[in-house]
Amino acid sequence: MPTDPRPATPRPTRTANAKGQAFKQERALRTRRLLLDAAAEAFADKGFPGVTILDIAELADMTKGAVYFHFANKEALALALADEFYERLAHLIDTAQKDSSTPLNAVTTILTRTATAFRDDKTIQAGARLQVERAYIDAALPTPYTAFTTTLTDILTQAHQTGQLRPTCDPHTLGRVLTSAFFGAQHISWILNNRTDLPERINDILRTTLHPNQT
Structure with missing residues (x-):
């Protein structure tokens, strides 16, 4: 029996059925993404206590039933957004570390890019507000600030070991100070100016603490 000499053509991956409808799994993932984006906008703008499931459903242009199909309650949405907040950070x-040539440059890049994200990214804004409002959320959210402080401290320790910081500078103290300054500045910027001036405030902090010769 003769064989066909032509190479077999791989079948294209199907993403829809014969009617052009997306498979359920992909449709569910898109729906979940839309709901998380809507929840991020709602939590960032109104805060956890002021948001209802109906608010999120209306922002996503869906029914409350669609929300409950993917998330058991408002707390589940908050947990999912908190997890995504820390993943994005x-x-x-x-x-930022991969793009930086030195440890000290990495700290500067981390803080400036994080400031921009806090200004522009609704999921980041929602995560920040959920951190502040954790007492109102009946769920075990991750402990805020500790990982950020540890990361800065580790990088500052490298900077100290390579002579980029003053010999008398304590990286652990500086890490705590920078974390406090960053999150304090973002809160003040949020209250006063809806974070529009946050990058400028962070640059002021960096010039004062890490690059005093530039002031």
């Missing part, structure tokens, strides 16, 4: 920090 971790990715931002990792990318």
Whole structure:
């Protein structure tokens, strides 16, 4: 029996059925993404206590039933957003370190890029507000600020070991100070100016603490 000499053509991956409808799993993932984006906007703008499931459903242009199909309650949405908040921060920090030539430059890049994210990214804004409002959320949210402080301290320790900091500078103290200054500045900027001036405030902090010769 003769064989066909032509190479077999791989079948294309199907993403929809014969009617052009996306498979359920992909449709569910898109729906979940839309709900998380809507929840981020709602929590960032109104705060956890002031948001209802109906608010989130209306922002996503869905029914309350669609929300409850993916998330058991408002707390589940808050937990999912908090997890994504920390994932985005971790990715931002990792990318900033890879893009930096020295440990001290990495700290500067981390803080400036994080400031921009706090200004522009609704998920980051929602995560920050959920940190502040954790007492109102009946769920075990991750402990805030500790990982950020540890990361800065580790990088500042490298900077100290390579002679980029003053010999008398304590990286652990500086890490705590920078974390406090950053999150304090973002809160003040949020209250006074809706974070529009946050990058400028962070640059002021960096010039004063890490780059005093530039002031």
